[in-house]
Amino acid sequence: MVEKIIDISLKNRWAVLFIAVVLFVWGIFSIQKNPIDAIPDLSENQVIVFTEWMGRSPQVIEDQITYPLVSNLQGIPNVKNIRGSSMFGMSFVYVIFEDNTDIYWARTRVLERLNYAQKLLPDDVSPSLGPDGTGVGHIFWYHLDAPDMDLGEQRALQDWYIKFALQNVQGVAEVASFGGFQKQYQIVIDPHKLTYYNLQLMDVLKTVRANNNDVGGGKFEMTDMSYIIRGLGYIRNIKDIENMPVSTRNSIPIRIKDIGSVQMGGDLRLGIFDMDGTGEVVGGIVVMRYGENADQVIKNIKAKIKEVEKGLPNGVRLKVSYDRSDLIEEAIDSVRGTLYEEMITVSIIVILFLFNWRSALIIIIQLPISVAVGFILLEAFGISSNIMSLTGIALAIGVVVDDGIVMVENAYRHISLEHEKRG
Missing domain, CATH: 1.20.1640.10 (Multidrug efflux transporter AcrB transmembrane domain)
Known part of the structure; x- marks a missing residue:
């Protein structure tokens, strides 16, 4: 031959x-x-289902979220294994598919099952799919160099400007924020005053929820002109919350500041991000989409960062923490x-x-x-x-x-x- x-x-x-x-x-x-x-992608072909229920213990998360999800996700075609993990306030379910299964077909099948499984979960719990990336998808890390801004302002800049801009880059599955403080209004209730005014904590929650909303009132026509009627009720500052009436006593409103105090604080943090021992920083992790060209995606990210820097406040720059393109x-x-x-x-x-x-x-x-x-x-x-x-x-x-x-x-x-x- x-x-x-x-x-x-x-x-x-x-x-x-x-x-x-x-x-x-x-x-x-x-x-x-x-x-x-x-590096080669040796990770398993998996779809991650993430569910958040803050304030609950791992045992409650396991019994009411993780176990129902794992039970109802059984039987999906081409599934090798299903793993569940429960921790404080969060549940992770890993659906492992066969290696030759198309990842987007797998995500569609899991999403179909979640539509039914959600009926078995608590009312205020909604599971979601993780990003369509892999275990080696963290291709680019960056952080903010902003010496004149506090960590809360840096995190707000990252979450509401930089993150959204980089997520539009071709080949990027997700931009995960890290570090800093996520600003939130915190209401500290005095339980003795609740008892004195014969109120419950749910009354306060309902009041805040009902008073943080815009209401439409239709359209009013006058002298050949149409006017849109709206009730503007979104919270703008701490005083708006303090002056919210929870109930009345003898025609006198009982406001939130009468039963507690309102302050601006940060959300619960599970860790911090330190840069070379110089202190905390705020930044993001860019996760590449499944099957994309890592080198080309990184080039697109760097080009996008140059555009993003033009809209940053004076004295704020983006610095690279990890760049796989060098390797x-x-x-x-x-x-x-x-x-x-x-x-x-x-x-x-x-x-x-x-x-x-x-x-x-x-x-x-x-x-x-x-x-x-x-x-x-x-x-x-x-x-x-x-x-x-x-x-x-x-x-x-x-x-x-x-x-x-x-x-x-x-x-x-x-x-x-x-x-x-x-x-």
Whole structure:
């Protein structure tokens, strides 16, 4: 079989050269199209269901949220395993699918089951799907350099401006905020005053909820003009909350400031983010969408950050905390340098030992073609160009060189023997 292939190749040299050129061009196209990352994605094909119910203990979360969700998510096609985790105020359910399952098909199936499972959960609980990213999707971290702003203002700037801008970048699944304080109005109730006025805590909650709303009153026409009637009732400051009437006694309103105090504070934090031991900072983690090109997504993020910085307050800048593109570029440069070194080394060795430039040229040509075919296979099987795959190609170059030297030297020896016989 091998002899027939060799015989056909020798008789159709131009066809072989044409196939080699086609493979080389196809390989270049595959290199440009193949996703580039620093590390291989070995994470499981999973969909995360996140549910928040603040203030509840892990046991309550387990009994009323995690267990009903895990029970009702059973039976989804192509599911290998379902894992649940309960902690204070939060529940995580990990639905593990088969490796060949399309991630967006899997998310759709899980979402269909959640529509029914939500009926079994408490009224004020709503589960949601996690981002369509993987365990190695954290490709870019940044933080704010704002020495004249407190942590609460920095977190507000991150949550309401920077985060929304970066989420529009192509290939970004989520921008997770970290650090700082999430501002909130906090009402500190005096239980003795509640008892004195014969009130309950739910009365205060209902009052705040009812008085933080805009109400539409329809349309009023007068002298050929239409006026839209609205009741503007959103909370703007602490005094608006303090003056909310909870009840009345002898026609005198009992306001919130009569039964407690109102203050501006921060939400409960589960951790802090420190930068090089210099103090707390506020920033974000960019999570890449499943199957995207990490190198290209990072370039798009950096371009978007330059636009975002134009709208930041004076003295505020965005600094990079972690950038995976550095590792990606180093991995690519390492493989490229290995390819060049081996081509030059092999050429010198072949020329020194065979004293034949055509033999050296044959070995040199087969190296880039072999690498191009490797990238064609990476693209065909959906494998990204990462440290592991690129290192495999670099190691394979040595094998290709050894085979080429043996074959060329053997062919050269046979040709020399033929010439001696004829001579």
